[in-house]
Amino acid sequence: MSRIVRIVAFGFGLLGGVLASQGPEFSQQYRQRLGGAIDELNKVLQRFDADAQVNGETQATAIARLRGNPDNLVSRQGVAMQANTERLTRLQAHRQTMLEAGPFMRVALMVRDGDVDVMEAAYRDFEPAVPVTEEGILAAAAGFIALWGGFLLLAGFLRSLRRPRAPTLRA
Numbered sequence: 001m002s003r004i005v006r007i008v009a010f011g012f013g014l015l016g017g018v019l020a021s022q023g024p025e026f027s028q029q030y031r032q033r034l035g036g037a038i039d040e041l042n043k044v045l046q047r048f049d050a051d052a053q054v055n056g057e058t059q060a061t062a063i064a065r066l067r068g069n070p071d072n073l074v075s076r077q078g079v080a081m082q083a084n085t086e087r088l089t090r091l092q093a094h095r096q097t098m099l100e101a102g103p104f105m106r107v108a109l110m111v112r113d114g115d116v117d118v119m120e121a122a123y124r125d126f127e128p129a130v131p132v133t134e135e136g137i138l139a140a141a142a143g144f145i146a147l148w149g150g151f152l153l154l155a156g157f158l159r160s161l162r163r164p165r166a167p168t169l170r171a
Helices: 003-020 024-054 059-067 074-098 102-111 115-122 134-162
Strands: none
Touching: 003 024, 003 134, 024 059, 024 074, 024 102, 024 115, 024 134, 059 074, 074 102, 102 134
């Protein structure tokens, strides 16, 4: 195999390694965003709960009171606060599931069950990096092998198409 093909294959392998390592890196940045979203929703709900308590209400009764108010603005605030409560519960459960999952499962869980808003925010601010975690190194190695080996297989196949075929003997 020519030296140029091996050099190009190595370059493709490096590119594959860098690209594949971005999955675990994006997952890590997503988890940071997820934690920030949970922290912020906790603060909002803590303020709401404190205001409800001062007025002799629980969170549930305060939300019901807002939702039942004839003033459209107030009623919509009750709907929004109910949505915040439900979203916080979902995000906390998702975060716990990700914490309990193994390294490669976190990427799969993010893709399968991830919060779209958090994922979009992580994507907008995503900064590529090559993670040095076990997960990042194995993903990079798999990407390297896939593109390096794929390129070598393709080059070998194309070379076999160009080789002259031996004449067949007739009896």
